[in-house]
Amino acid sequence: MSDSAFGGAEPSAVFPDWSPYHDLEAAARAYLRDPDVALEALDGVLRGASVLGFTLERFVNEVNGVWQEAVVCDGHRLLLWHGEDVPEDDGPAGSMTSSLRVVPVSTVTEVGCRQRMCRTPSGRVRVDSIDVYMLLSSMDEGAVPGEDGSMQARHDALRFGKTLDDGGPGQIARLREFAQVVASAIGQPVR
Structure with missing residues (x-):
């Protein structure tokens, strides 16, 4: 899209970091x-x-x-x-x-958080990416083929991810924090 009435300029593939802002x-x-x-x-x-x-x-x-x-x-x-x-x-x-x-x-039945970690040459462990999912009690609008070929319903899920290239360490930490907030709201801490 060339000239957006909402942004006024060509969209950039690199965006400012929002993670320092807690508001x-x-x-x-x-x-x-x-x-x-x-x-x-x-x-x-x-x-x-x-x-x-x-x-x-x-x-x-x-x-x-x-x-x-x-x-x-x-x-x-x-x-x-x-x-x-x-x-x-x-x-x-x-x-x-x-x-x-x-x-x-109350419809969130499960919160999962998966982090990919790497050891740096100095031996420090660094989180390279995070994937968070929130399984909902509602059913997904689409059905998926089951093993027997019949269409199977599945639960709706929300998925979020951040990497060092897409967001950096600050946004990775903030997404982990967000997952913990939601998990504590449903009474299940993220491990």
Whole structure:
């Protein structure tokens, strides 16, 4: 996408680091291309509730342009805002979608956190990447083929990831922190 009405410039593949900001608004303004759109959608649901943790994601998609996400936990709900540029064939130039999904924390049945660790030449252990999943009690809209060829339903899941190249050590640590916040809200610590 060339000139977005929302960002005003060609999207960059390298984005500022949001991890030093522990305030959602400051982090969103530092990292998201469209922070006002995201914050307005989230504030409409938060309505003054405390933000216990959050994670942010943004990348450039070869087809659509910028894809961005903010996920917030207030202890009772997960609020997932997602903004995405619309391909030029699907709308006027500069169009984007903005969507919000609210998931009760009570529907999170499992939180998993997998870290890939490497030992540096000095012997120090370093986390190179983190993958977090949150299994929900709701069912996924799509079915998958089972071993017998029949279509099997599966539970919905939320997945988040950060690497040294995509986010760096600060965002890896913040995603781990976010997983711990959600896990403690459902009563199960992340190990």
